[in-house]
Amino acid sequence: MAGFETTAHKDTEQDLVERLKKGQKQAFNQLVSSYQERLFKLAYGITLDREDSVEVVQDVFLSVHHHIQTFRQDSTLATWLRRITLHHCLNWKRKWKRRFKWHHRSLEQENDFEPAQENFNDPELLFREKQLEGALMKEIQALPEKLRLVFVLNAIEGLSYDEIAETLNIKKGTVSSRLHLARKSLINSLELNEK
Amino acid sequence: MEKKCDVYTSEDISRFVDTELSSNQCRAFEHHLSLCSECSRLFGQYKGLSLAFSRHTHKTAMGIATLHLEHKLEQKIQCPEKKLYQNISGLFGKNLYLKLAGIAAVVMIGFFSFDPTLLGTPSGPSAIINSVDTEYTSVMIIETQKEKHTIIWFSEET
Amino acid sequence: MRLTRLNYILTAVAFISFFLPPVWAEAQVLTDIKVIHATTGPEQFDSRLKPILHELKSVFKYTSYKLLKEQRFDLHFNEEGWVSLPGNRILLVLPSETDGNRIGYHITIQKNNHFIFQTQVLLKNNSSITIGGPELDSGALLINISGALQ
Numbered sequence: 089m090a091g092f093e094t095t096a097h098k099d100t101e102q103d104l105v106e107r108l109k110k111g112q113k114q115a116f117n118q119l120v121s122s123y124q125e126r127l128f129k130l131a132y133g134i135t136l137d138r139e140d141s142v143e144v145v146q147d148v149f150l151s152v153h154h155h156i157q158t159f160r161q162d163s164t165l166a167t168w169l170r171r172i173t174l175h176h177c178l179n180w181k182r183k184w185k186r187r188f189k190w191h192h193r194s195l196e197q198e199n200d201f202e203p204a205q206e207n208f209n210d211p212e213l214l215f216r217e218k219q220l221e222g223a224l225m226k227e228i229q230a231l232p233e234k235l236r237l238v239f240v241l242n243a244i245e246g247l248s249y250d251e252i253a254e255t256l257n258i259k260k261g262t263v264s265s266r267l268h269l270a271r272k273s274l275i276n277s278l279e280l281n282e283k
Numbered sequence: 284m285e286k287k288c289d290v291y292t293s294e295d296i297s298r299f300v301d302t303e304l305s306s307n308q309c310r311a312f313e314h315h316l317s318l319c320s321e322c323s324r325l326f327g328q329y330k331g332l333s334l335a336f337s338r339h340t341h342k343t344a345m346g347i348a349t350l351h352l353e354h355k356l357e358q359k360i361q362c363p364e365k366k367l368y369q370n371i372s373g374l375f376g377k378n379l380y381l382k383l384a385g386i387a388a389v390v391m392i393g394f395f396s397f398d399p400t401l402l403g404t405p406s407g408p409s410a411i412i413n414s415v416d417t418e419y420t421s422v423m424i425i426e427t428q429k430e431k432h433t434i435i436w437f438s439e440e441t
Numbered sequence: 442m443r444l445t446r447l448n449y450i451l452t453a454v455a456f457i458s459f460f461l462p463p464v465w466a467e468a469q470v471l472t473d474i475k476v477i478h479a480t481t482g483p484e485q486f487d488s489r490l491k492p493i494l495h496e497l498k499s500v501f502k503y504t505s506y507k508l509l510k511e512q513r514f515d516l517h518f519n520e521e522g523w524v525s526l527p528g529n530r531i532l533l534v535l536p537s538e539t540d541g542n543r544i545g546y547h548i549t550i551q552k553n554n555h556f557i558f559q560t561q562v563l564l565k566n567n568s569s570i571t572i573g574g575p576e577l578d579s580g581a582l583l584i585n586i587s588g589a590l591q
């Protein structure tokens with residue numbers, strides 16, 4: 089049954105790509121609705137800015153719309169979209185019009201790190217959760233880019249070490265050590281903050 | 284915090300969280316977790332990091348206006364086509380003066396693009412630098428005397 | 442009657458103008474990239490570097506200019522071309538716009554997948570810019586980028 093589903097999924101993807109290459113508007117709408125949430129999560133994980141992430145995802149879909157003919161299907165559509173998103177995220181931070189904002193962003197600013205409201209009956213628990221999440225996001229922002237990339241691809245996209253290595257063009261051993269370093273660094277920083 | 288267990292390193296625990304150990308290693312590690320409080324604690328912390336981050340990102344993603352994004356994309360993709368269509372229909376409209384002006388514009392653009400030297404070769408350097416962005420502190424912009432050839436030189440010393 | 446004859450003339454002129462170089466068609470930029478190794482070794486230079494050699498010599502102390510590779514792209518606007526460089530580096534070029542008789546380029550250099558240099562320039566049509574100089578084998582790496590509107 090799993091094999092059948094995999095084949096059906098591949099056929100669906102192939103069909104979508106063919107329709108995209110034909111320029112069908114409905115196909116593009118389908119692509120956007122299917123992938124926007126996933127790509128936003130990835131973009132947000134790297135940029136840690138909601139507004140920037142939305143613009144990045146917009147640029148990614150526009151890029152796909154313009155360059156779909158260059159997609160040779162030697163990887164899955166998801167892998168291709170992920171690579172484009174990473175490329176846009178990394179270049180986004182380096183655009184000089186954004187550089188000032190990135191370097192001069194106050195670490196005290198918590199607007200983007202406000203967790204969405206949930207229906208907790210325990211206000212104390214909710215407050216504690218908010219504190220921990222806020223602290224975690226601050227520490228993730230402070231991680232060096234190389235470590236954060238690997239951490240995001242693992243935590244958000246759920247990629248294996250092999251897949252991360254292929255995406256970032258680094259060795260599998262490097263993925264393991266960077267991910268370990270990222271976790272160790274985050275735990276140490278969070279424990280220091282608690283003290 | 285230093286890892287105190289003598290059997291496994293913190294990197295082993297990290298790899299176990301991501302199921303990157305072999306099945307034999309996994310089984311041995313699972314057994315070890317039930318006996319070693321230190322490894323068990325670190326395993327929980329590492330696992331918790333990914334879960335908390337994933338959860339926060341998911342909640343943030345739920346808050347974005349997805350319909351707004353689709354509408355924006357539609358506008359950006361459709362807009363250029365509409366403008367082109369309008370230009371063509373305007374060129375062959377009923378207003379004579381509009382027609383004359385349109386023809387004159389097309390002729391002039393075509394003529395000057397065919398022979399750009401009519402506009403005169405712009406003087407100045409071979410390249411005008413609008414901006415430079417680098418992690419290195421030392422950057423020089425040079426223009427040669429004779430041909431005004433532009434050279435950007437940066438040093439990779441940090 | 443007069444107006445009808447004028448309409449014919451105007452339509453004919455419009456038709457002829459259509460066959461002039463179509464500026465409204467999708468423009469392309471012929472981008473040429475030369476990767477050069479400059480050293481203070483025995484004097485030598487590649488003949489393909491002749492157009493810029495005098496300019497380079499007027500600025501640099503190097504005596505030898507070796508062309509490591511040359512790559513040509515026919516790029517649309519906002520289409521990226523890339524070239525691998527020695528030392529695990531990549532050069533990315535993207536023509537973005539025209540401004541009079543100049544071509545806007547975004548130029549990026551990455552090393553080990555990490556951004557190290559980026560610039561935005563307005564390059565004169567049929568002219569070039571030279572960017573240097575990461576160290577390479579007791580010399581320097583120079584990259585000459587030229588662009589021509591098609």
